Amino acid sequence: MSADPYNRKVRDSFAAPPHAGELAGGIDARVDAGDLRVEFAATLEDGRIAALRFRARGCPHVIAAAEWVCDYYEGKPAEALEVFPIARIMEDLAVPTEKTGRILVLEDAIQSLGRRLKH
């Protein structure tokens, strides 16, 4: 049997991502890249990201990565959005290298969100 293309984290995040959905009163940023669409929304409290939510249309790795990103940044200072931990995401979620470009779309969306939060 060939290896499962999705590890447990991807499967769990895909099936029931806790950070999926809209965020009332949040500041959002969105990137469309062909068939892939991703949107993040955040609220700040004392300069820290109080809540971060996503909505995404993409493959299971993209959805799982969006969930991973939300979980990672929540509680961190807004400036943390300037650094995107792509290597950790790729490793944690066992993202195939050919999907790197899709994860970089998430990076674009997060950095766009960081810029919007500054203003």
Add this chain to the structure above:
Amino acid sequence: MPGKMIYLDYAASTPVDSRVLDRMREVAELNCANPSSTHAAGREAQAIIAEAAAQLAELLNVSPGSLIWTSGATESDNLAIAGGARHRTHRGKHLVTMKTEHKAVTDVFEALAKQGFDVTWVDAGADGLLCPDSFAAALRDDTQFASIMYVNNETGVIQDIEALGTICRERDVLFHVDAAQAVGKLPIDLGNLPVDLLSLTGHKFYGPKGIGALYIADRAGCHVEPILYGGGQQRSIRPGTLPTDLIAGLGMAAAVAATRIEPDLAHLRALRQLLWEGIRCVDGIRLNGDPGGFPGILNVSVEDIDGESLLLALEPLLVATGSACNSKTGEPSYVLRALGLGDDQAQSAIRFSLGRPTTRDEVEFAAARYRDAVAHLRKLAPDRAA
């Protein structure tokens, strides 16, 4: 039912019927001889193979001597197309086929094109059907060979083989039919169909993998050049030691199919209707291919859904996004694109294929799962227009 895999991929492969398994085991235990051997055990193996040929011949209404054993439909297609076209170069070098054929056919034509043959790829209509007039218009004075599949493996579309074959006979064009999805599932009377060459494989109709056959009509000018050499078996058309147990299994699958085609079709029609009624309410869904096609296949697309995510969300359903033979590429189906679907529609396509063991409970569960999966993915996605 969650947790239990539900197999709805019968167009990719079918489970081996218990009677087929019994026959294969019996033969494997009974006889280890090479059927080419002249001693008693070899002759016994030959008799077993002759019995299987008679069973398959009866299913197709042909003479047993018109059947050549192969390793499966891919080899049969290669032998028929490459062997047939090379045999008929005196008639010309123009060949005709369809864009929606299986890769086992299209790749052979592409290889022949590189070797100097001239190939015309005819289009199907939006319903996947080939118009006989369009087919006739593609034939030229130097057309010597044509190949059209019986049942499309992705959409289930059934071509009008009788009409197309009649055109070929009138124009002295050798006519091959890839019937991998049709044999054992639809009534096929080759005694009355104008077909010169027909490819089939065992594992699509509850027989074993690794065994197939090519029918070669017993009429003047109908012949293929070998593509393999050595041994001299099967009149040197397809040499190689014959696998007695696999052939016996294919023969038994044919014998079972001969008694099951009509009840299987009635069963599949009811289940396909149940499945379609269960999912047609999904917003943006479309049925791909002629609705009157083979009832064991239902191919649907849905707007604005990622196909890979849909496939995962459909678990524990075991279904296909494209044909099993090319789904690893991740590319949208070339068959569906040839029917005019855009990348988005083709990429979200799911092929449900039903079989003899499929139950109403499984189909009802599948329909509910499909509705839930689409709803889940749409809930996750941002709106199309920002």
